[in-house]
Structures are given as C-alpha cells and as structure tokens.
Amino acid sequence: MSSQPVLEIRGLDKSFGPVQILHNVALSAHAGEVTALVGDNGAGKSTLVKCIGGTYSIDAGEFLFAGSPVTVSSPREAADLGIEIVYQDLALCDNLDIVQNMFLGREKKSGLVLDEATMEQMAARTLDSLSVRTVQSIRQLVSSLSGGQRQTVAIAKAVLWNSKVVILDEPTAALGVAQTAQVLELVRRLADNGLAVILISHNMNDVFAVSDRIAALYLGRMAAQVKTADVTHSQVVELITSGRSGDLGLQNVNGVTA
Amino acid sequence: MSTTMLPGQEAAAQSPGIGGNIRSYVARVRGGDMGALPAILGLIVLCTTFAILRPVFLSAINFANLFTQGAAISLIAMGLIFVLLLGEIDLSAGYTSGVCAAVLAVTMTSHGQPWYLSVAAAMLTGVVIGFVLGALVAKLGVPSFVVTLAAFLAFQGLLLVLVNEGNNIAIRDPTIIAIENRYVPPLLGWILYVVSVVIYAAVQIVRARRRSGRGLVADPATVIAVRVGVLALLGGFAVYALNLERSRNALLVSLKGVPIVVPIVLALLVFWTFILRRTAFGRHIYAVGGNAEAARRAGIRVDRIRVSAFVICSGMASIGGIVLASQASSVDPSTGGSDVLLFAVGAAVIGGTSLFGGKGRVLDAILGGAVVAVINNGMGLMGYSASVKYIVTGLVLLLAAGVDALSRKRAAASGLR
Ligand SMILES: Nc1ncnc2c1ncn2[C@@H]1O[C@H](COP(=O)(O)OP(=O)(O)OP(=O)(O)O)[C@@H](O)[C@H]1O
Numbered sequence: 001m002s003s004q005p006v007l008e009i010r011g012l013d014k015s016f017g018p019v020q021i022l023h024n025v026a027l028s029a030h031a032g033e034v035t036a037l038v039g040d041n042g043a044g045k046s047t048l049v050k051c052i053g054g055t056y057s058i059d060a061g062e063f064l065f066a067g068s069p070v071t072v073s074s075p076r077e078a079a080d081l082g083i084e085i086v087y088q089d090l091a092l093c094d095n096l097d098i099v100q101n102m103f104l105g106r107e108k109k110s111g112l113v114l115d116e117a118t119m120e121q122m123a124a125r126t127l128d129s130l131s132v133r134t135v136q137s138i139r140q141l142v143s144s145l146s147g148g149q150r151q152t153v154a155i156a157k158a159v160l161w162n163s164k165v166v167i168l169d170e171p172t173a174a175l176g177v178a179q180t181a182q183v184l185e186l187v188r189r190l191a192d193n194g195l196a197v198i199l200i201s202h203n204m205n206d207v208f209a210v211s212d213r214i215a216a217l218y219l220g221r222m223a224a225q226v227k228t229a230d231v232t233h234s235q236v237v238e239l240i241t242s243g244r245s246g247d248l249g250l251q252n253v254n255g256v257t258a
Numbered sequence: 259m260s261t262t263m264l265p266g267q268e269a270a271a272q273s274p275g276i277g278g279n280i281r282s283y284v285a286r287v288r289g290g291d292m293g294a295l296p297a298i299l300g301l302i303v304l305c306t307t308f309a310i311l312r313p314v315f316l317s318a319i320n321f322a323n324l325f326t327q328g329a330a331i332s333l334i335a336m337g338l339i340f341v342l343l344l345g346e347i348d349l350s351a352g353y354t355s356g357v358c359a360a361v362l363a364v365t366m367t368s369h370g371q372p373w374y375l376s377v378a379a380a381m382l383t384g385v386v387i388g389f390v391l392g393a394l395v396a397k398l399g400v401p402s403f404v405v406t407l408a409a410f411l412a413f414q415g416l417l418l419v420l421v422n423e424g425n426n427i428a429i430r431d432p433t434i435i436a437i438e439n440r441y442v443p444p445l446l447g448w449i450l451y452v453v454s455v456v457i458y459a460a461v462q463i464v465r466a467r468r469r470s471g472r473g474l475v476a477d478p479a480t481v482i483a484v485r486v487g488v489l490a491l492l493g494g495f496a497v498y499a500l501n502l503e504r505s506r507n508a509l510l511v512s513l514k515g516v517p518i519v520v521p522i523v524l525a526l527l528v529f530w531t532f533i534l535r536r537t538a539f540g541r542h543i544y545a546v547g548g549n550a551e552a553a554r555r556a557g558i559r560v561d562r563i564r565v566s567a568f569v570i571c572s573g574m575a576s577i578g579g580i581v582l583a584s585q586a587s588s589v590d591p592s593t594g595g596s597d598v599l600l601f602a603v604g605a606a607v608i609g610g611t612s613l614f615g616g617k618g619r620v621l622d623a624i625l626g627g628a629v630v631a632v633i634n635n636g637m638g639l640m641g642y643s644a645s646v647k648y649i650v651t652g653l654v655l656l657l658a659a660g661v662d663a664l665s666r667k668r669a670a671a672s673g674l675r
C-alpha cells in the first residue's frame with residue numbers, strides 16, 4: 001500500500017550481558033498492512049518487540065517513525081508515538097471490568113473524579129468500530145471473559161488511543177479454532193482501518209491468512225522481509241528453520257544479509 | 259453499545275429493571291462473589307441469638323455500647339482494607355494505633371499541648387509510620403508480613419517507652435473524651451440523618467439521570483428507591499434507638515443521642531469510599547491488587563500506590579488510636595494491643611474483603627466491625643470470660659478467611675477468575 005513505512009527500524013543490536021540476541025535487525029511496518037513476524041523459538045521475536053516498545057533499551061540502531069528519527073526509551077514514549085503492544089500474557093486486571101481495563105493508567109477525569117460515562121462511551125465506540133459483538137456488557141468483569149474475549153479487550157485497549165502501530169505477540173497461541181478465527185478477523189480489520197499491524201505467530205496458516213508481508217527472524221538476524229504473495233509456505237518454513245531459501249535470506253549465516 | 263450476546267450466554271449483567279438486578283446478584287453470589295452477604299446473615303443470626311438469650315442485649319444502653327465498642331476497630335479496619343486490597347497485610351496496625359494514642363496522651367499531658375495539636379501529632383506519627391513501612395515493602399521488597407511483624411514487636415516496645423514502662427496516662431481533655439463519651443443532641447441527630455439521606459438520594463438520582471441522558475445504562479428508579487429506602491430505614495431506626503433515654507435516672511443525668519464518634523466514622527466511610535470508587539487513585543489500588551504487572555505496564559507507579567496504601571492504613575490506625583484513648587479515657591501499654599489487630603483484620607475479612615487482594619470495599623470495615631462488636635458485646639453479656647471470647651473471635655476470623663478462600667475457589671471453578 002503506502003510506500004513510506006510508518007515504523008522503520010534499522011541496524012538494531014541487542015545484547016543481554018555478553019550474549020548478543022539481536023544482530024543488525026531491520027524491520028518496517030506499513031499503514032494498512034499486517035506484517036507477520038515469524039521465527040523459531042528463541043529467535044528473538046519477543047525481544048525485538050520489547051525493544052520497539054521501550055521495555056528494553058537497545059545497544060545500537062535507528063528508529064524512524066513516519067520517516068523521522070525518534071528514540072523510544074520507555075513504554076510511555078512508545079505509547080505517546082502511537083505504538084501499542086499486546087503482550088503474550090495480555091496484562092489485564094481480572095478484578096476490573098472491560099472499560100476499567102481499557103482505560104487503565106489513562107483514565108478520563110472531570111476534575112478529581114473519574115468520568116465513567118465518557119470512558120464507557122469511548123470504549124463502546126471502539127468496540128463497535130472493531131465490530132466486536134461477542135461481549136454482553138462492557139461493564140462485565142474481565143475474569144468472566146473467555147480467552148478470545150480477553151484477547152479482544154486487550155486489542156481494543158491498544159487501538160483506543162489513536163494508535164498507529166499495534167504489535168501483537170502470539171495473540172492466538174492459547175485459543176481454539178473459532179476464537180482464533182475471530183481474533184484473526186479482528187487483526188485484519190485493524191489493518192483495514194489503516195493501522196500498521198505487526199503480528200507474531202508460529203502458525204503458518206494464520207500468517208498466510210492475514211498478512212501482507214512476512215519478516216523472518218533467524219537466530220537474531222532478519223533473514224528476509226518479503227511480500228506474502230511472493231512466497232510459498234515451504235519457502236517461509238525454510239527461512240525460519242535455516243535462515244535462507246534459494247536466493248532469499250541470509251547468504252552466509254555468519255552475517256551479511258541478502 | 260456492544261450488547262449482542264454470544265449463543266449460550268444468559269443475559270444477566272445489564273438487563274434493566276429490578277428483576278434483572280436481583281437475578282445478576284444471585285448469579286454473582288452463586289459464582290462465588292458473596293460480597294456482604296455472610297456479614298449481614300451473621301449479624302442477623304448473632305443479634306437474634308443474643309436477644310433471645312440475654313434480653314438486655316436489646317436495651318437502649320447496650321445498643322449505644324455496640325457503636326462505641328465497634329468504632330475503633332472499624333476505623334483501623336478501614337485503613338487495613340487499602341493494604342489488603344493490594345494483597346499485603348499490616349500486622350502492626352494495632353500497635354500503631356497504640357503508639358499514636360500514646361503520642362496524643364504524652365503531648366497533651368506532659369507537654370500541655372491543646373487537643374488539636376496533639377491530634378495532629380498523633381496523626382502525623384501514623385503517617386510517618388505508614389510511610390516507613392510502605393517504603394520497606396515497596397522499595398526494598400521485604401514481604402509486608404515480615405516488615406509489619408517486626409514493626410508489631412518494635413511498636414510494642416515503643417509504646418512502653420512512651421508511657422514510661424507501664425504507667426497509665428489519664429486523658430482529661432474534654433474534647434478527646436467527648437468522641438466516645440458524649441452524644442449528638444437528638445434534634446441535631448435527626449437533622450444530620452435527614453440531610454444525609456437526601457444527599458444520598460440526590461447523588462443517586464443525578465447520576466442515573468446523567469447516564470440515561472447520555473444513552474448509557476442507568477440504575478432503574480426502583481433500584482434507587484430500594485437503596486435509599488434501606489438507608490432511610492436502617493438510619494432512621496438507629497437514630498431513633500440512640501435518641502432514647504439511656505440513663506437509669508434521667509432527672510439526674512440525661513443520656514441520649516448518637517455517640518459523637520458515629521458521624522466521624524460515617525464521614526470517613528464516605529470519604530474513603532469516594533476515593534476508592536471515584537478517583538483514579540482508587541482505581542489504581544484495585545488494579546495493583548488485581549494484577550501488579552498489568553498495572554505497571556499501564557504506566558501506574560506501583561511503588562507509590564503501595565506506599566500510599568500503607569500510609570492510609572497507619573493514618574487510619576492513628577485515628578483509631580485516638581478513639582481508643584477516648585474510649586478508655588487513658589493510654590497504657592495495652593492500648594491497641596492484644597486483640598485489636600486481629601479484630602480489625604477480622605472485621606475487614608468478615609465484611610467481605612479478600613485476603614488475596616483486589617476485592618473489597620470500605621463499607622466492609624463497618625459491616626465486619628459490627629459483627630465483631632456484637633460477638634464481643636453479646637458474649638460479655640453472657641458472662642463468658644476473655645479466654646472464650648478470644649477463641650470464638652479467632653474461630654470467626656478463621657471461618658471468614660475460609661469463606662474467602664472457598665469463594666475464590668468457587669469463582670475459579672465457575673470461570674469467574
Ligand atoms: N531478559 C533476558 N535475559 C537474557 N536472555 C534473554 C532475555 N530474554 C530473552 N533472552 C534470550 O533471548 C533469546 C530470544 O528470546 P525471545 O523471547 O525474544 O524469543 P522468541 O522469538 O520470542 O521465542 P518464542 O517463539 O519462544 O516466544 C532467547 O535465547 C532467550 O533465552
């Protein structure tokens with residue numbers, strides 16, 4: 001779609017102590033597109049996401065947001081830019097209701113008092129815009145929701161704030177078939193609404209079902225970022241397992257990218 | 259609103275009308291969220307039992323005693339609820355109240371300070387104690403159980419030092435004495451009652467109007483009417499009963515009216531309920547108690563929330579200490595000691611506050627405090643010794659904690675947690 005990526009990362013290095021986890025990683029996310037981030041267990045996907053979200057500091061690398069260089073050193077700064085992350089473990093409070101969770105830490109107030117009515121309306125509008133039809137009441141406690149519904153709330157929370165980039169870390173890992181389909185539909189809708197979406201998934205069917213681009217990490221290196229339409233299942237699997245597939249990917253595994 | 263239902267899910271949560279409200283309440287109780295139910299049932303059973311066994315339990319003078327006996331415990335429990343909501347505990351709250359009472363007594367008697375400065379000193383002591391405890395828990399990461407157990411011992415010693423190794427400091431200041439031993443004039447009692455009920459009704463109606471004006475689901479008029487009616491009925495009965503003549507010889511000295519401590523407790527109840535339910539700070543307390551990691555990721559300063567909960571707890575304990583001093587008209591090494599802490603924790607838990615964090619209301623302190631006061635008072639009337647009282651109260655606390663744990667399990671089983 002659009003030519004200039006909303007978010008672009010170049011030359012990102014990240015080490016934990018003596019161990020370098022990410023090597024010279026490049027990644028871009030475009031508005032209106034779903035970019036699938038794939039890679040084997042331990043490839044560094046979650047680490048990369050946490051670097052983007054400001055949870056981890058980076059050792060080297062450049063962030064470009066809508067073309068201009070930025071620094072992200074805390075989750076707050078990422079949120080201010082419009083980058084929202086839905087973590088693998090969701091981070092919802094079971095004892096609060098849907099509205100309370102969606103506004104957690106960013107409550108609307110009139111004076112000292114919480115403005116419940118405004119929050120409820122905004123939450124309802126967001127859920128409507130995502131065509132979410134699966135919750136009975138937005139005043140339901142999160143503890144009473146199913147896994148898919150929780151995932152929905154977490155995603156709705158991420159788009160509530162006029163966010164530009166939404167990153168989802170394995171949103172369907174714990175879900176059944178029907179709920180996975182629901183969540184994937186929602187992910188697609190986010191992109192169709194004009195957001196740049198980065199989706200981490202191990203499931204090739206899901207990846208091919210919703211993504212426009214695929215970025216494959218191999219042992220902390222970006223093996224390739226390609227258009228989904230240009231590759232086959234088995235090519236992506238090869239990229240994930242060996243870092244290269246034909247002339248795609250890392251040409252020698254010791255470093256230089258294609 | 260997004261209210262379309264999934265197949266297989268019953269409508270309950272927001273069907274309007276009183277029937278819907280009752281149904282959703284029943285569903286909640288079934289699901290393990292019993293709320294105030296055990297405390298209210300307990301109160302009814304206990305009061306009936308004592309009233310039958312010892313008719314004097316129902317006398318006007320004993321009714322007033324229940325309020326003055328339960329006040330300090332309820333105040334300390336109110337503060338404890340903030341700490342319990344975080345899933346922490348403050349075992350030193352009882353002796354904190356004792357230390358603060360001693361500060362009050364010493365500054366008034368030995369240093370001749372006026373009552374208001376002494377009250378300020380006592381409360382400041384409480385706040386400082388809470389800050390230190392909170393900082394040790396939140397910043398250093400020492401479990402609150404250990405920090406406050408240590409403080410429990412240390413404050414016991416500090417209290418001894420303050421009262422000069424076992425002296426009894428008499429309180430003579432009429433203002434402090436008045437808190438527990440003087441009464442609101444009957445007419446003023448009624449005026450306060452009417453004003454409170456009217457304000458409560460007005461707040462409820464205005465909120466419902468605003469919500470329905472914006473197209474949101476609002477409490478139906480019948481539900482509001484029931485709430486206001488219950489408050490009016492209970493409040494009216496209490497004021498009426500407390501306004502009865504309690505003196506054996508009314509010509510010599512008249513004893514009637516609401517104890518002054520009652521409006522103080524109620525004002526604090528309203529204040530803290532407002533903070534907990536209607537402000538972002540209160541919301542964050544619940545969030546940290548529910549899922550501290552989620553709260554941290556949402557940008558909430560979890561440490562600050564922890565410290566402030568301990569400050570509120572010890573601050574309320576200091577007010578409880580002042581009431582204890584007024585009740586006994588003196589401060590000694592046992593003020594705030596022995597059973598006070600257990601009763602306060604018991605009050606909170608019996609009222610429905612969870613020991614696992616994330617669930618509880620300030621009102622629980624009053625409901626549970628009432629249960630504790632009734633047990634204590636009734637068993638006293640029955641002539642049981644302190645030993646039996648301790649055992650029974652301990653069992654009741656255990657029972658409440660058991661109910662808490664069971665309802666949590668039940669909630670897990672019914673998918674509510
Ligand atoms: N805080 C940390 N300290 C040290 N090493 C870490 C830390 N977090 C992750 N690692 C290491 O970094 C590597 C990449 O981990 P990461 O969680 O990013 O993988 P992933 O691609 O998300 O895997 P998965 O698919 O299993 O979620 C792993 O070898 C892991 O052991």
Ligand SMILES: [Mg+2]
Pocket residue numbers: 045046047088169
């Ligand atoms: Mg991961």
